[in-house]
Amino acid sequence: MKLHVKTTINGEEFEFLCEPRESLLEVLRDRLGLTGSKEGCNNGNCGACNVILDGRLVNSCLVFAAEAAGRAITTIEGIQGPEGLHPLQEKFLEHAALQCGICTPGFIVAAKALLDRNPDPSEAEVRLWLAGNLCRCTGYDKIVRAVLEAAKSTAVVMEK
Amino acid sequence: MPNWPSERQLMGTKVPRVDGFKKVSGGAKYSYDINLPGLLYAMILRSPYAHCKIVSIDLGPAESMPGVKAVHLIKKPGDELHYAGDEIAAVAAMTEEVAEDALRAIKVKYQVLPHVSSEDQALKAGAPAARAGSADERGEKIEDAIKEAAAVHEGTYGCEVITHVCLETHGLVARWEGEELTAWASTQAVHGTGTALAQHFKIPKATCITNFMGGGFGSKFGPDIQGIVAAELAKKAGAPVKLLLNRAEEHNAAGNRPSAFAKVKAAVDKTGKLIAFDAETWGTGGHSRGAGFPLPYVYPVDNRRRKHTDCFINAGDNRAMRAPGHPQGSLVMDSLMDDLCHKFDPKLDPVEFRLRNLPSTVLRDIYTKELLLGAARIGWKENWHPRGDNAPGPWKRGLGVALGTWGGGPGDAQATCTLHGDGRVEVKCGTQDLGTGTTTVVPLVAAEILGLQIGDIAGSIGSSAFPPAGGSGGSTSCGGVSVAVAMACTKALAELFAKVAPKLECKPEDLQAEYGRVFVTGNLERGFTWKQACAVLGQQPITASADKKEGEKGMATSTVGGAQFADVSVDVETGRVRLNKIVAVADCGLVVNRLTCESQVLGGVIMGINYGLYEQRRLDPPTGLPVNPDMEFYLLAGAGDIPEIDVVLLDYPERGVIGIGEPPTIPTAAAISNAVANAIGVRVPVIPLTPRRVLEALEGKA
Structure with a gap:
């Protein structure tokens, strides 16, 4: 049995067919060509597959693709604005907050979800929020700094 | 003899990764993608x-x-x-x-x-699963030295099997x-x-x-x-x-780091110098591979004996893991050194004790600098106390130090450099980037040699269609690749100079390439822009190939040493270890990219924190099945578990390029273990230092 799903991804309408047991991550990667979301553990522990679903941070490996029906999803491919990289992406680059880069999409999506609800987080809040994202290379130090710097730079933009 | 330019524009600066844009935007295509x-x-x-x-x-x-x-x-x-x-x-x-x-x-x-699922089971008489490994004996005076020693210490130390947990399987x-x-x-x-x-x-x-x-x-x-x-x-x-592979397969079948256990007796003379070392060691590297590790480690001792046994158990086989054997050697040796120091003189500063026992090699000077520098950065003089923090309350604070060493050196690498008539530069090398930053090293080095900017170079790696380079292991890629690229670019440039010289009415050897220009040395005006210079090539590009062997002496080096310090607090009621700060002094030689070099050191330290405090592959003894082949019960540090990490790159440009992938992960866990012993007054002998193990050590059960 295949399910017909209509959803919105990064502001665009998408339709796809999927099996009931398929995860959102599988559909994003294998059917829709959105391979920026990564599979690290496939059981919700590493955060490499993080996407934002109706404003909420989720592990897309733990969401059934069918659950995406009628909802709005933001993936790493949609973080960048029309005017270029998001400040988070810029700060990750500038602070070298990435090594092999396979955890990076998840960290950036998670950090975006944090800044959306708390534009001025403390260092402790950043560390706690990112507890669901694992980096093995491992760049936590620079990641935390990049998120704090991005928060600062978005605050400046908002003041302007 | 070829060497690096004495004045460098790019090498040693902070250069963002050239492939970073793809990585932050989701556009990077991994094999899985x-x-x-x-x-x-x-x-x-x-x-x-x-x-x-x-x-x-x-x-x-x-x-x-x-x-x-x-x-x-x-x-x-x-x-x-x-x-x-x-x-x-x-x-x-x-x-x-x-x-x-x-x-x-x-x-x-x-x-x-029937199965065997632990080192203890394998060592039991009658089990077919333990095999005597290497035995090593040097010096004839172990017993005499122990008899005459000023202090003797006997202890057992160990580390558990851990797995690589590559995020991409x-x-x-x-x-x-x-x-x-x-x-x-x-x-x-x-x-x-x-x-x-x-x-x-x-x-x-x-x-x-x-x-x-x-x-x-x-x-x-x-x-x-x-x-x-x-x-x-x-x-x-x-x-x-x-x-x-899926995550469980990755844990079970894709390699692991062998366990390492050691029962050691060692002695010092009245000057506090190590004079005797007698060890029985064992560990498991899976069902068919050994569990060797270097010991004694870093600190030389003339009279020594070691008997090693490999335990074969029904588990996946080991593979090389970031400085194979060295973190284990460091944990055993530096724990022992601290315990010996305490036995010899409880008031003796462990940094001083180490200074007395350094090897008389090229590393003596480097270790000395690192120990003094690191001690100052961690606040050793202000905060070190003899073993056991007497402060009131459950939280006890302590400091610890450990050393590591690694070989490294320039690995096999060849590269080509092509200069086109329109000024384009292509550099190719069949190496690969594991996340270390090699993709950026290639254009960075090429731009340095050609006097251009990184954006002017099209660097290509990551394909066996490119000139051969060795596997990225042993911290050898950065050295080998840098030298091969530099030599290929130097040769291509010499050919370009030969064609440009007549136009400038000078000899090729009078020319230099810098600031995006090719000009007569000493006269920036008497020359061309890079594009003008390359225009002499017309439709016939120059391609030069080089092997790292053509330039390696002095341009890249092996034999490195590093020192790390840990500042910890331990809750003696719950056994929890909290890290306050780590200082890592890394022997970096000539830094290629300061940004990615720092990242490598940070990553090494955090991996050391992981195996010092959290990681352990567990097998269920009755069934022999893996208990935690996942990322939930196989514990790894998250962003909240990481303290302030102070990275000190010990610049030593005259040593040439040093690969930094492995050395920084070696001494972290030993430094933490020593800091914990300093805080609570007793040794927790086996890592990871879980709350349970800390409490058992405090109760004298360890």
Whole structure:
């Protein structure tokens, strides 16, 4: 049995067919060509597959693709604005907050979800929020700094 | 003799990764992201028992399942399976779901055999699973030295088996076009993997591509069984096949770091110098591989004896893991050194004790600098106290130090540099970037030599179609690749100079390339812009090739030493260890990219924190099955577990380039263990330093 799903991804309408047991991550990667979301553990522990679903941070490996029906999803491919990289992406680059880069999409999506609800987080809040994202290379130090710097730079933009 | 430019514009500065944009925007294509038309998904059936024999196997039900395109037998009836996760057969199907169903449909009858799942079981008399390993004895006066010693200490120390946990698992995508095989593999060796695939299939050449990869840490040097199987399935099915391991397979079958245990007796003379060392060591590297590690480590001792035993258990085999053996050697040796120091004179500063016991090699000077520098950065003079913090309350604070050493040196590498008539520069090298930053090293070094900016260089790595380079292991890539690229660019530039010189009415040797210009030395005006200079080439580009051997002396070096310090607080009521600060002083020689060099040191330290406090592969003794092959119960540090980490790069440009992938992960856990002993007054002998182990040590049960 295949399910017909209509959803919105990064502001665009998408339709796809999927099996009931398929995860959102599988559909994003294998059917829709959105391979920026990564599979690290496939059981919700590493955060490499993080996407934002109706404003909420989720592990897309733990969401059934069918659950995406009628909802709005933001993936790493949609973080960048029309005017270029998001400040988070810029700060990750500038602070070298990435090594092999396979955890990076998840960290950036998670950090975006944090800044959306708390534009001025403390260092402790950043560390706690990112507890669901694992980096093995491992760049936590620079990641935390990049998120704090991005928060600062978005605050400046908002003041302007 | 070739050498680096004495004044450098780019090397040693902070350069953001040239492939960073793709990585932050989701555009980087890892092997796992390669989706080809008609792609099939493959999975492997694995042993459900720790030790068994295949009695019979029926692939029929899987073969006849709709959507299954190929089935491949790896083991046959009568074959023994040595651990839970050992490969049996594989299928390729149109979706992952069908592949999973097909694995369930394969009918296998097993004969379950007795298993061994721990070092202790393997060492028990009668078990066939322990084998005497290397024995080493030097100096004849161990007993005499111990008798005459000012202090003798006897202790047992150890580390558990851990796994690599690469965030991108092992595997590849295989595609056949006629007799030509292309593999997009997650590998630390594109040339090695391409060659191994070609040999297996007896074809002239297989191309291996690795544009991006999600970590390897020593565990990804060839196609492995799963890579061969993916290519076999692709051949049978006549369609491309993707086979990347799932997380459990990655833990069980894709390598691990052996455990290491040591019962050591050691002695010092009245000056506090190590004079005797007698050790029995053991560990497990899986069902067929050893568990060797260097010991004694860093600190020299004339009279020494060591007996090592490898314990074979029903678990996946070890693979090289980030400085193989060294973190284990460091943990045992530096724990012992601290305990000896305490026994010799409880008030003696462990930094001073180490200074008295340094090797009389090139590293003596480096270690001395590092110890003094690191001690100042961690606040050693202000905060160190003899063992046991007497402060009131449950939280006890302590400081610890440890040293590490590594060989390294420039690995095999060749490169080509092509200069085009329109000024374009292409540099190619068949190395790969594990996340270390090699992709950026190539254009950075080329731009340095050619006097250009990084954006002017098109660097290409990550394919076996490019000039051969060795696997990225042993911290050898940065040195080898930097030198090969520098030499290729130097040669291409010399050819360009020869063509440009007549136009400037000078000799080629009078020319230099800097600031984006080619000009007569001493007269910036008497010359051309880079583009004008290259225009003399017209339609005939220059291509120069070089091997790192043409320039390596003085340009890259081996034999490095590092020192790390830890400041910890331990809750003696709960056994929890909280890290306050780590200082890592890294022996970096000539830094190529300061930004990625720092990242490597930070990453090494955090990996050290992981195995010092959290990581342990657990097997269930009654069944021999892995208990935590996941990321939930196999504990890894998160962003909240990491303290302030102070990275000090000990610049030493005259030593040349030093690979920094491995050295910084060696002494971290030993420094933490020593800090914990300093805080609570007793040694917690085995890492990871879990709350339970800390409490047991405090109760005197350890």
